[in-house]
Amino acid sequence: MKHTLNRQRSLKMACLSQLTYVAYNEGLEVVRDILKSGCLPLVRQYETIEFIQAPRALISTSDFACCGLALSAPNEIAIAIRGTENLDDYFLNLLAKSNSQGIHSGFDTFVERFWEQLQEFIFREYNSRKDIFITGHSLGGAAATLITKRLQKSGLKLIEPYVLETYTFGAPPVSTEEFILDTPLYRFRNAGDFIPHLPEIIAVAIKRIPGLRGAIANWKPGLLETLSNYSHLEAEYLIENDYSCRQLDEPDISKIWQWVQFSRILLPQLRVKTQGDEEKSGVKARLRKLVQTLIQASLQEHRAIKYVERLNFGNLPPWIK
Template structure:
């Protein structure tokens, strides 16, 4: 696997920091002081069918040619799940790449001027860019990475993408076109986090169900939700050094040996959302709001039928 777990953990910390006002504190505790990382800009906008805010912040360095752009989609993932951003549907063409969720595309449009402002700065022209985000922030990070490459703001060799608990962002056509850009991309999923399975894909009724009762997603040219990029699935624990799978099996990007094996059951919703809120052994939003200092996490809810988690 090309996943750099130590980098992924740092990016999860920045993704957490996007939920609160203490981004500088998170930067200080996440990176060695000699890397001279600093907050270049932080911006918030109203992006939402629910009038809630989305945000991004940009971390650059005075002595390394690397900048990290972190997105936050919303402060209330659980609320959005319940209120149905997923029903907004796969709706708008994304720069000739295929259809994407219109909510995500409009949210990125609100924040894009801050990205462009950075990309246009002469003194940062040689910087590689890492895009990252948790939950809906991951969807925005993915679209931002795609747009940066597709519109020629940076060569693909200068772009990386790490997301955590990212929902399906576009159609099968978009996913295939995204993959063809060849962005180094990792979509990290913890256990039975349900958000990466929203909006639901159309199932392949020609294939039998697995022992969990789940069925494979259908690869189709119809504008149905389908993942891009390589899933990294942590089936059991997310303490550093835990087992993870790089999911390159079938169907492509929707590997049935990884989190798609789970048959989600509404009686376990609390457990699925708990997994969404906890990555790399922190409660993501609480950890970020604390300035990346509070690692205390609440008890995990019991599941009636916690998946075997391989």
């Protein structure tokens, strides 16, 4: 489904996504000051500013951390979710797991941890009859997609002309099954960021690396099929290096693969020759190295601030010193 893209609004959503990292790294008050005063045209002024707290994403710990923003203005609500703290562990350990509905179990568990807090905020009386914008970067973008789906299932009634829109930046796919949203989803990817397509790229890599496909089939049957089945919702908006933005109906994964030129980098190092228990540990080590290399190759383009910079025609926001 094609929607009309509002670049200025997309920039605002990218800024909110990036500010979730600022809250996590520099403190909540820094972000509160920015949002209380507003910083047009990058972010508007919000009267109600709350921080979503949850156990650290995808890490076994009892520690809580800021994982998002819940914001309210006279005519809108904005929800922004922060991305993962450790891309390596996130993709290697959780990417291939899906629940009985085909939804990535790690993403779903992450959203569940703060869903009650978020739902209470959205359904407050003073937040009724407002536009709702949900956004996030990387893991936060996946979470934003699942939040939108949960809101639609919760019986949320939007009376025209009120809207519900979702904006994601560098987000991975969330499901191996058909997954449909009834409201607009704007899914952005920087031209040099292939992390959103990591499942497909890993699947291609496994097929091409001598000995790795069979070894992984023995170690984790069904892994390759699951990786291949992950797919994105809606069309992708590609942000080019010259700051232009265009909608792609079908991203060309083969071109992304050629850009990585992975076969020249790691193919000789990822041959699987060990047997038995040694083979299992060897396969895991090689898969980890594969994931690490692919992530590092586009990490700069994947950063949340890079999405802000590209949508803002090369300019950084004033809160970035």
